[in-house]
Amino acid sequence: MERLSAFEIFSQIMIQFTPVWIALVVILVLSVKFRSHLGLYGKLFDSPVGIVGLVLMLFWLLTAIFADQIATFDAIDQISGMKNKKPGWPVRGLEGQHYLLGGDNLARDVFSRLVQGSRIVMIIAPCATIFAFMVGITLGLPAGYYGGRMDTILSFLANLVLAFPVILLFFLLVTPEIRQEGAQFEFWEGHIWIASVPNIIALVLFAFPIVFFMALWISKYSTRPQTLYVLSGVTLVIGLWAYLGLVFRADPLGIINNILSPNILNIFVSVVFVNSPTVFRIIRGLTIDIQTRDYVAAAQTRGERPWYIMLWEILPNARGPLIVDFCLRIGYTTILLGTLGFFGLGFSPESPDWGTTINDGRKLLSLYPHLALPPALALMSMVLGLNLLADGLREESLKD
Amino acid sequence: MLLTALCLTFIVFFLTNLDPNLEKLTKSEGNIRMTDVQVESWLEKNGYRQSIFKRYGEWLGVAPGWTRTDSETGAITGRCIKGDVTAEDAPTLCGLVQGYWGQSTVFKEAVGGVILKKLGLTGWLMLWVMITMVPTALIIGIVAGMREGSKTDRSLSTFSIISTSTPEYVSGVIFIVIFASRLGGLRWFKGTSQSAMDEITFQNFTLPVAALALYGVGYIARMTRASMAEVMTEQFIRTARLKGLSFGTVVLKHALRNALIAPFTVIILQIPWLLTGVAIIETLFNYKGFGWTLVIAVGNNDIELLMAVSIVAVFVVLVTQLISDIGYVFLNPRISVS
Numbered sequence: 001m002e003r004l005s006a007f008e009i010f011s012q013i014m015i016q017f018t019p020v021w022i023a024l025v026v027i028l029v030l031s032v033k034f035r036s037h038l039g040l041y042g043k044l045f046d047s048p049v050g051i052v053g054l055v056l057m058l059f060w061l062l063t064a065i066f067a068d069q070i071a072t073f074d075a076i077d078q079i080s081g082m083k084n085k086k087p088g089w090p091v092r093g094l095e096g097q098h099y100l101l102g103g104d105n106l107a108r109d110v111f112s113r114l115v116q117g118s119r120i121v122m123i124i125a126p127c128a129t130i131f132a133f134m135v136g137i138t139l140g141l142p143a144g145y146y147g148g149r150m151d152t153i154l155s156f157l158a159n160l161v162l163a164f165p166v167i168l169l170f171f172l173l174v175t176p177e178i179r180q181e182g183a184q185f186e187f188w189e190g191h192i193w194i195a196s197v198p199n200i201i202a203l204v205l206f207a208f209p210i211v212f213f214m215a216l217w218i219s220k221y222s223t224r225p226q227t228l229y230v231l232s233g234v235t236l237v238i239g240l241w242a243y244l245g246l247v248f249r250a251d252p253l254g255i256i257n258n259i260l261s262p263n264i265l266n267i268f269v270s271v272v273f274v275n276s277p278t279v280f281r282i283i284r285g286l287t288i289d290i291q292t293r294d295y296v297a298a299a300q301t302r303g304e305r306p307w308y309i310m311l312w313e314i315l316p317n318a319r320g321p322l323i324v325d326f327c328l329r330i331g332y333t334t335i336l337l338g339t340l341g342f343f344g345l346g347f348s349p350e351s352p353d354w355g356t357t358i359n360d361g362r363k364l365l366s367l368y369p370h371l372a373l374p375p376a377l378a379l380m381s382m383v384l385g386l387n388l389l390a391d392g393l394r395e396e397s398l399k400d
Numbered sequence: 401m402l403l404t405a406l407c408l409t410f411i412v413f414f415l416t417n418l419d420p421n422l423e424k425l426t427k428s429e430g431n432i433r434m435t436d437v438q439v440e441s442w443l444e445k446n447g448y449r450q451s452i453f454k455r456y457g458e459w460l461g462v463a464p465g466w467t468r469t470d471s472e473t474g475a476i477t478g479r480c481i482k483g484d485v486t487a488e489d490a491p492t493l494c495g496l497v498q499g500y501w502g503q504s505t506v507f508k509e510a511v512g513g514v515i516l517k518k519l520g521l522t523g524w525l526m527l528w529v530m531i532t533m534v535p536t537a538l539i540i541g542i543v544a545g546m547r548e549g550s551k552t553d554r555s556l557s558t559f560s561i562i563s564t565s566t567p568e569y570v571s572g573v574i575f576i577v578i579f580a581s582r583l584g585g586l587r588w589f590k591g592t593s594q595s596a597m598d599e600i601t602f603q604n605f606t607l608p609v610a611a612l613a614l615y616g617v618g619y620i621a622r623m624t625r626a627s628m629a630e631v632m633t634e635q636f637i638r639t640a641r642l643k644g645l646s647f648g649t650v651v652l653k654h655a656l657r658n659a660l661i662a663p664f665t666v667i668i669l670q671i672p673w674l675l676t677g678v679a680i681i682e683t684l685f686n687y688k689g690f691g692w693t694l695v696i697a698v699g700n701n702d703i704e705l706l707m708a709v710s711i712v713a714v715f716v717v718l719v720t721q722l723i724s725d726i727g728y729v730f731l732n733p734r735i736s737v738s
Contacts, residue, residue: 366576369581373573380566384562
């Protein structure tokens with residue numbers, strides 16, 4: 001069998017990505033057609049920068065969704081005779097099958113690992129950012145609104161975490177050893193929860209989304225008990241289920257625990273922990289700024305309670321900068337995840353995430369550049385997409 | 401600020417002194433097959449089994465160092481009894497305040513010396529990064545912000561965005577592939593900077609400096625552009641233009657000074673933020689400076705070296721924050737210190 005030429009490799013990869021292209025075209029056509037009804041998202045199509053960013057971001061999102069269909073091999077399958085083989089090399093024994101981007105150091109398919117790796121990034125980065133925002137909003141709003149001693153203490157804590165060199169924090173927090181240390185609690189037969197540092201941080205941080213949504217519903221619907229009961233019931237069921245799964249690894253359905261292994265959870269907690277103080281500072285600043293507006297004074301005169309004003313008057317009016325920062329922050333989190341992988345922190349050694357793959361490939365860089373280059377370019381294009389998207393959103397939201 | 405520094409170092413101290421970490425340290429100091437009982441007695445013998453606050457005080461130099469009399473031989477050991485210092489004339493206090501930084505277990509040297517040497521190496525890297533990054537970023541930002549919305553502005557802003565989306569490990573890999581491997585075919589530079597520790601040459605230092613600078617350029621350039629664009633819309637610029645001054649003169653004499661206040665803060669605050677990048681680049685290019693030491697110290701749980709590294713890192717963070725505050729007041733006539 002012949003090795004594929006550069007053109008054949010390219011067209012083969014394009015064919016593999018078919019589901020992504022179809023979905024991408026459908027989404028874009030629908031979005032352009034209904035753009036006038038879609039608010040800020042629809043306006044994004046006026047800015048070329050925003051379109052490029054959106055397409056890049058959607059591309060990786062769809063790749064993560066269809067990863068199983070796109071990947072030609074399993075991410076950890078080793079096929080003998082394929083070690084460090086060049087892109088387009090035919091697989092021995094399998095007629096018509098090729099390693100499209102070559103084989104890595106352990107004879108695994110670089111292309112399949114790249115595609116499967118996008119899934120890890122696409123799950124952790126946005127979720128961690130959402131959690132960081134929940135924590136930042138729940139603490140930042142009252143800190144900015146009330147000021148005083150609580151603000152002083154919270155700001156001190158936020159600055160403390162921010163003054164910590166990120167890399168040092170990760171090296172100390174994301175280790176297998178740290179997860180084993182601490183008092184042990186046995187809930188039921190064979191299920192032990194260890195009060196280790198990451199677990200305690202998780203215990204505190206993951207409570208915030210529940211607190212946030214409960215505050216959101218109670219402050220708005222306290223006069224309409226029926227709506228309130230339904231909404232808070234749904235929140236509590238979903239929230240407690242996720243909380244049990246994330247913090248105690250005791251998810252009754254086993255869904256969360258299947259997706260997130262303990263070391264991924266450790267990374268997740270650390271990333272949320274690092275991101276929340278920055279979000280806190282942004283929200284606090286925005287709250288102090290918006291607090292002086294007339295509509296806030298009007299709500300105060302109406303006799304609305306503080307949490308209603310914070311969550312239903314101030315927060316919606318701060319959404320512009322927050323959406324922009326949200327996009328930027330997902331990109332930043334992606335870079336952080338890559339850094340973790342690059343230092344071999346947290347992820348298991350055979351994990352296909354991009355940072356780990358770059359780290360594996362960098363040792364053989366001058367001999368076999370095809371190992372590290374694809375994940376490096378993938379990571380760059382995804383972060384670029386998010387940054388362009390943020391830029392487009394900022395431009396469009398400033399036009400109002 | 402002192403409170404922040406104390407809190408931060410205590411957190412690092414606490415995290416490095418967790419039981420599994422101590423066990424790892426013991427096994428690397430003694431031997432890998434030690435039983436739990438042996439580990440425990442080694443830790444006991446070397447003063448690791450006191451309360452964490454007492455030990456932090458000892459390290460800081462405000463609590464007296466531990467001493468221990470061996471029950472069989474009668475020999476006295478202690479924290480401050482090292483080398484040729486005997487038990488009689490050993491000081492009671494020995495810690496950071498007294499200038500004693502401890503002993504590195506990886507390098508088998510005094511921590512102070514190791515840190516100084518490594519900081520020197522990283523200092524060169526940072527110097528060259530600053531020399532290339534700051535002027536490039538400022539020029540890009542000023543030229544882009546001078547005429548907002550022009551074609552030059554668009555292309556320079558796109559470049560800035562690309563540069564902020566290229567973390568060091570990505571640009572490092574791409575640079576090595578293009579400029580230092582067989583595939584790129586150029587082989588202009590070296591893919592490793594090991595030789596740069598003795599002598600810095602254009603060949604062995606360009607790639608790490610370029611990779612580090614690239615990630616920072618975009619951010620500073622964007623800040624400069626934003627502040628330049630804002631200044632250009634102000635009344636005094638229009639006045640100067642209406643007076644008949646040329647565009648170049650207005651930009652250089654009137655706009656520039658006002659536009660540089662915001663980027664100054666950003667540049668100064670960039671320094672501690674470079675630490676992560678420095679750790680990545682030094683690992684990638686095998687340049688054994690401060691960032692590399694950090695990675696090694698954590699990998700081997702070298703407690704006292706790690707503490708010294710974090711002291712330096714925290715110190716840099718706090719000092720740069722102070723400088724940026726002072727510089728801001730100094731550059732901006734509208735803000736005064738009350």
